[in-house]
Amino acid sequence: MDIRKKPDLTLARKRSKTPTMTIEYDQNNEIQNLGLGKKYLIQTHGCQANEADTEILRAMIEEQKFTLTDKVEEADLILINTCAVRETAENKVFGELGRLKSLKKVNPDMILVVAGCMSQEEATIERILTKYKHVDIVLGTHNIPEFIHYLHYVMTERKQMIEVISQEGSITEHLPHARDSRFKAWVNIMYGCDEFCTYCIVPYTRGKERSRRKEYILNEVKALIEKGYQEITLLGQNVNSYGLDFEEGNYDFSDLLSDLAQTGISRIRFTTSHPKDFSDSLIDVIAKYENVMPHIHLPVQSGSDTVLKKMNRKYTKEQYLDLVHRIYEKIPNASITTDIIVGFPTETEHDFLETMDLVTKARFEGAYTFVYSPRKGTPAAMYETTVSKQEAKDRLHRLNELVNEGYLKGNMRFEGQNVKVLIEGKSKTKEDVYSGYTENNKLVNVKCSDQEIGNIVLVHITKAKTWSLDGELVRS
Numbered sequence: 118m119d120i121r122k123k124p125d126l127t128l129a130r131k132r133s134k135t136p137t138m139t140i141e142y143d144q145n146n147e148i149q150n151l152g153l154g155k156k157y158l159i160q161t162h163g164c165q166a167n168e169a170d171t172e173i174l175r176a177m178i179e180e181q182k183f184t185l186t187d188k189v190e191e192a193d194l195i196l197i198n199t200c201a202v203r204e205t206a207e208n209k210v211f212g213e214l215g216r217l218k219s220l221k222k223v224n225p226d227m228i229l230v231v232a233g234c235m236s237q238e239e240a241t242i243e244r245i246l247t248k249y250k251h252v253d254i255v256l257g258t259h260n261i262p263e264f265i266h267y268l269h270y271v272m273t274e275r276k277q278m279i280e281v282i283s284q285e286g287s288i289t290e291h292l293p294h295a296r297d298s299r300f301k302a303w304v305n306i307m308y309g310c311d312e313f314c315t316y317c318i319v320p321y322t323r324g325k326e327r328s329r330r331k332e333y334i335l336n337e338v339k340a341l342i343e344k345g346y347q348e349i350t351l352l353g354q355n356v357n358s359y360g361l362d363f364e365e366g367n368y369d370f371s372d373l374l375s376d377l378a379q380t381g382i383s384r385i386r387f388t389t390s391h392p393k394d395f396s397d398s399l400i401d402v403i404a405k406y407e408n409v410m411p412h413i414h415l416p417v418q419s420g421s422d423t424v425l426k427k428m429n430r431k432y433t434k435e436q437y438l439d440l441v442h443r444i445y446e447k448i449p450n451a452s453i454t455t456d457i458i459v460g461f462p463t464e465t466e467h468d469f470l471e472t473m474d475l476v477t478k479a480r481f482e483g484a485y486t487f488v489y490s491p492r493k494g495t496p497a498a499m500y501e502t503t504v505s506k507q508e509a510k511d512r513l514h515r516l517n518e519l520v521n522e523g524y525l526k527g528n529m530r531f532e533g534q535n536v537k538v539l540i541e542g543k544s545k546t547k548e549d550v551y552s553g554y555t556e557n558n559k560l561v562n563v564k565c566s567d568q569e570i571g572n573i574v575l576v577h578i579t580k581a582k583t584w585s586l587d588g589e590l591v592r593s
């Protein structure tokens with residue numbers, strides 16, 4: 118095993134004032150055809166940041182002439198793009214690595230790669246070195262652009278290697294993308310996170326908050342429009358702090374959103390917004406442009422001021438609700454969704470009821486809900502907990518029931534209305550039924566044909582259910 122660099126969580130925590138470096142992607146022209154006649158497979162866990170990274174890795178792998186397979190038995194290269202946000206996410210990956218061990222015995226030439234956020238953790242590396250010695254390459258989130266060099270080294274030298282850099286991070290431009298969809302695209306506008314919510318590992322696995330220059334973003338979006346893309350989703354762990362790291366400091370997320378809206382792309386979405394930086398000018402831009410979608414994902418995490426403070430979220434329940442009301446005032450049609458953690462150390466029944474109260478008052482139309490999972494290296498992992506596993510599970514259950522009512526209410530308000538739907542493809546369950554999303558991000562099932570795939574069509578909503586809407590195509 119060639120161990121070039123191991124992760125270091127203490128180093129990963131550091132933040133300096135050094136400006137971010139922008140690097141041009143090296144095309145690896147000297148390495149060619151590594152995958153001629155070979156097949157590959159990528160498994161992606163975690164958030165959209167990982168999905169976007171997977172599209173880059175796929176492009177790099179396909180440039181080497183590997184072709185895609187969905188069968189692990191057939192694959193010559195298996196890459197697992199991992200997520201470290203909760204223990205359950207990590208257990209899934211270790212389970213998968215365990216299963217792949219026997220495959221490696223049958224096919225010793227198969228190359229197994231671990232990438233993504235778990236690689237950035239010291240504990241993962243130790244576990245791979247002791248229990249999962251069949252892994253061939255471990256790389257972190259900062260060294261994705263180097264992947265082809267690693268692959269070339271491992272294939273020619275027949276060695277295994279680990280290179281995980283713990284640093285604040287730079288930005289690489291002109292990376293290739295093999296996008297999953299022909300009409301929807303992720304567009305990274307920034308990387309990393311400087312919030313350091315006390316429960317969260319992301320600032321350690323993804324480096325400092327760093328914004329891409331607007332010229333690169335605009336050029337990427339213009340190229341997508343030329344290729345016929347209808348929808349972009351702007352990505353960042355906290356998109357509202359876009360541009361705050363620029364030295365000149367006079368161009369923020371609302372400016373970027375406004376410039377992007379004027380490119381004329383049909384739909385713009387963005388995720389994730391941190392409540393503390395959500396400015397009134399941003400609300401105005403969302404309200405002003407028809408192509409900025411009226412769906413805002415605004416993670417609240419908790420409704421208790423005590424818990425919010427311990428989480429280092431930098432707002433109170435009242436401030437959050439005030440923001441939500443300002444949004445509804447200027448964007449009456451808005452759908453707001455959120456993320457909530459239950460069972461944070463010391464969360465009392467009273468704290469939890471504050472969360473339930475906030476969920477009702479904010480009129481959420483959806484929420485991702487989680488039981489708190491301690492992450493080694495984060496401050497909260499050191500807090501003593503007073504919440505039993507059973508209590509946390511029980512709170513999750515009660516919360517989900519309330520959240521589901523919100524999903525249904527949010528869908529009900531579209532019954533009998535005509536809505537615009539971007540048709541994505543055939544529904545998995547029914548013949549002739551196609552599905553897509555409305556501007557408010559509601560899933561719609563509708564009878565139509567292959568011809569509508571990739572187009573925005575008008576649909577009359579006939580029935581609202583908890584998780585989806587049924588409708589009929591409005592013929593013009």
Ligand code: SAH
Pocket residue numbers: 164202203316317318319353354355389390391416418456457458487488489490491492
């Ligand atoms: N940057 C985004 C997303 C971060 S991860 C944001 O700030 O919203 C997505 C969600 O996972 C978080 O919003 C949070 O609700 C949840 N999460 C993060 N760390 C967690 C932990 N240790 N245990 C349980 N849930 C966690």
Ligand code: SF4
Pocket residue numbers: 310311312313314317318319320354355391
């Ligand atoms: Fe994690 Fe908080 Fe950053 Fe989101 S804002 S990625 S929850 S530290």
Ligand code: F3S
Pocket residue numbers: 162163164165166167199200201202233234318319322323
């Ligand atoms: Fe997971 Fe990393 Fe995203 S920890 S949630 S894949 S940033």
